[in-house]
Amino acid sequence: MEQDSLSLYGVALASRLIIGTAQYPSPAILAKAITAAKAEVVTVSLRRESGASRAGENFWSLIREFGVRVLPNTAGCRTVKEAVTTAQMAREVFDTPWIKLEVIGEEDTLQPDVFGLVEAASILARDGFHVFPYTTEDLVVAEKLLGAGCEVLMPWGAPIGSGRGLNNPYGLRALRAHFPNVPLIVDAGIGTPSHAATAMELGYDAVLLNTAIAKAGDPAAMARAFALAVEAGRLGRLADPIEPRDMASPSTPVIGRAFTDLARA
Amino acid sequence: MRIRVIGAGVAGLAAAFEFARAGCEVLLIERREGPGLGCSHLAGGMIAPWCEAGEGADPCVVDLGVESLRFWTETAPLAVAQGSLVVAPARDQPELARFARRTSGFQNLDAAGVAALEPDLSGRFEQALFFPQEAHLDPRAALASLAARLVECANVALRFGVDADPLTGKADWTIDCRGFDARDALPELRGVKGEMLVLATSEVTLARPVRMLHPRHPVYIVPRGDGRFMIGATMIENDEPGRVTARGMLELLGAAYAVHPAFAEAEIIETGAGVRPAFPDNLPRLRVKDRVMSINGFYRHGFLLAPALARRAVEVALQGAYFPEVMDADQDQRRSA
Numbered sequence: 001m002e003q004d005s006l007s008l009y010g011v012a013l014a015s016r017l018i019i020g021t022a023q024y025p026s027p028a029i030l031a032k033a034i035t036a037a038k039a040e041v042v043t044v045s046l047r048r049e050s051g052a053s054r055a056g057e058n059f060w061s062l063i064r065e066f067g068v069r070v071l072p073n074t075a076g077c078r079t080v081k082e083a084v085t086t087a088q089m090a091r092e093v094f095d096t097p098w099i100k101l102e103v104i105g106e107e108d109t110l111q112p113d114v115f116g117l118v119e120a121a122s123i124l125a126r127d128g129f130h131v132f133p134y135t136t137e138d139l140v141v142a143e144k145l146l147g148a149g150c151e152v153l154m155p156w157g158a159p160i161g162s163g164r165g166l167n168n169p170y171g172l173r174a175l176r177a178h179f180p181n182v183p184l185i186v187d188a189g190i191g192t193p194s195h196a197a198t199a200m201e202l203g204y205d206a207v208l209l210n211t212a213i214a215k216a217g218d219p220a221a222m223a224r225a226f227a228l229a230v231e232a233g234r235l236g237r238l239a240d241p242i243e244p245r246d247m248a249s250p251s252t253p254v255i256g257r258a259f260t261d262l263a264r265a
Numbered sequence: 266m267r268i269r270v271i272g273a274g275v276a277g278l279a280a281a282f283e284f285a286r287a288g289c290e291v292l293l294i295e296r297r298e299g300p301g302l303g304c305s306h307l308a309g310g311m312i313a314p315w316c317e318a319g320e321g322a323d324p325c326v327v328d329l330g331v332e333s334l335r336f337w338t339e340t341a342p343l344a345v346a347q348g349s350l351v352v353a354p355a356r357d358q359p360e361l362a363r364f365a366r367r368t369s370g371f372q373n374l375d376a377a378g379v380a381a382l383e384p385d386l387s388g389r390f391e392q393a394l395f396f397p398q399e400a401h402l403d404p405r406a407a408l409a410s411l412a413a414r415l416v417e418c419a420n421v422a423l424r425f426g427v428d429a430d431p432l433t434g435k436a437d438w439t440i441d442c443r444g445f446d447a448r449d450a451l452p453e454l455r456g457v458k459g460e461m462l463v464l465a466t467s468e469v470t471l472a473r474p475v476r477m478l479h480p481r482h483p484v485y486i487v488p489r490g491d492g493r494f495m496i497g498a499t500m501i502e503n504d505e506p507g508r509v510t511a512r513g514m515l516e517l518l519g520a521a522y523a524v525h526p527a528f529a530e531a532e533i534i535e536t537g538a539g540v541r542p543a544f545p546d547n548l549p550r551l552r553v554k555d556r557v558m559s560i561n562g563f564y565r566h567g568f569l570l571a572p573a574l575a576r577r578a579v580e581v582a583l584q585g586a587y588f589p590e591v592m593d594a595d596q597d598q599r600r601s602a
Binding site: 025026027028029031048049050051052053055056057058059062161211215217 | 321322323363366367455456458480481501502503504505508512543545546547548
């Protein structure tokens with residue numbers, strides 16, 4: 001089988017699991033999780049860690065030493081201006097045009113403010129950023145994000161950190177069908193490996209998650225479980241699964257079995 | 266044996282105390298003007314090994330913490346052993362289940378159980394976890410008391426407001442307990458910022474620390490007596506000292522308000538931000554090089570772990586003992602091996 005690689009803004013990646021770097025018991029355990037997940041990309045937040053004058057340098061240099069590609073994010077930003085400023089700082093700190101754009105609009109669900117998201121995406125794309133927008137499964141918003149210059153979309157599975165899995169499989173399937181050639185990544189809400197496998201079976205190109213691994217009892221073991229699930233879901237999708245049906249369809253014919261039994265008697 | 270301890274935070278004071286008890290001649294040097302003025306000054310003072318396990322701490326934190334619990338309740342009885350209480354808002358009940366799964370040494374309480382322990386929390390929580398063996402102390406009072414006891418020992422001298430270089434000096438052993446200031450000698454040491462505040466109100470009484478679980482920012486409230494409550498603490502991956510943020514205070518105050526609405530009318534009598542010294546695995550280390558012993562990396566577990574490390578330091582110096590749980594270079598690899 002030829003190499004099944006994912007291309008994000010022209011960067012080819014073998015791994016389809018992107019993991020966050022927050023909330024781990026320690027940086028040492030984070031390092032083990034990255035290895036176990038075989039992740040090639042990790043996402044890092046800067047808004048809060050930067051303090052008054054980029055005080056998070058120690059942690060960021062730890063991340064750089066992991067030797068994986070960094071997708072900085074604007075987690076915690078609630079306005080367009082905040083998100084744009086954070087993205088500009090992220091570009092300098094990590095020397096990358098990649099930015100996972102979050103503009104949070106609601107406190108209980110942490111769901112994106114899609115209006116601010118489209119506006120910020122447009123500003124950043126014009127400024128040369130490669131924007132990975134954290135969005136909902138809304139088709140119209142997706143269209144606008146693509147129009148703003150995004151080449152990747154990251155719809156949520158469920159609210160951030162909720163671990164509920166894919167709340168709206170219909171909506172995610174519709175998004176996939178609507179944009180067959182845009183890399184789509186399920187971002188947020190994944191709780192267990194089966195959720196990740198389901199996203200891949202729906203035809204999503206990758207899965208991004210943080211809490212499900214970071215807060216697991218054994219983060220490294222959970223990271224490996226997710227890596228296997230993402231691979232299984234992807235292989236299952238490529239292998240063209242059967243269609244579900246209502247009635248049994250035996251894998252060996254039943255007609256003639258009586259004769260077999262007779263012959264044996 | 267002559268021992269020179271540098272740093273009079275909880276690590277240095279505990280070390281000086283244990284070396285003094287072992288009969289050594291101890292000189293304690295601190296660059297600040299008094300004991301416990303570094304990040305120990307802002308500590309919560311919870312001696313809560315089982316709760317830390319619930320928060321995801323390594324099993325060795327529990328073992329060392331239980332040892333320290335005996336120090337603070339028997340050797341230097343400065344802690345109050347009233348246990349601790351863990352609660353969660355109704356919408357975050359799954360956090361309580363997760364916490365309980367990862368630890369031991371607790372009792373499940375219903376609403377009546379909560380009310381019996383903490384009458385002021387009556388009717389506020391349907392479920393809670395009670396850790397009866399845990400204790401808490403007032404870090405400033407505890408360190409002042411340790412220092413006062415040391416002053417009375419004939420074999421101990423304390424010097425404040427004096428800088429010291431760990432690599433010079435004529436002692437048999439130098440114990441480097443400088444915390445985050447020692448990053449010149451320990452390049453892998455990083456800072457983890459924490460913010461806290463102190464509230465004063467006569468409307469709430471708590472007999473023990475209360476932890477409020479939350480998926481993003483768990484918070485604890487430690488009663489300090491006289492109607493004062495320490496609320497802590499944020500955990501931010503940077504090493505910016507002293508800068509208290511609005512967001513940090515919002516989170517801490519929001520959690521305090523969720524524990525009891527009367528905190529809304531409390532007076533804010535102090536806010537603070539400090540930097541915890543931590544190694545990449547967030548576990549403490551005792552390192553020996555020539556005649557210098559470095560005790561560092563307590564992360565958020567200074568009061569919880571310093572006595573256990575101090576006792577080990579004495580056995581290393583006097584008997585040449587070796588303690589793999591805090592002296593191996595990579596504890597993480599040892600455990601998974």
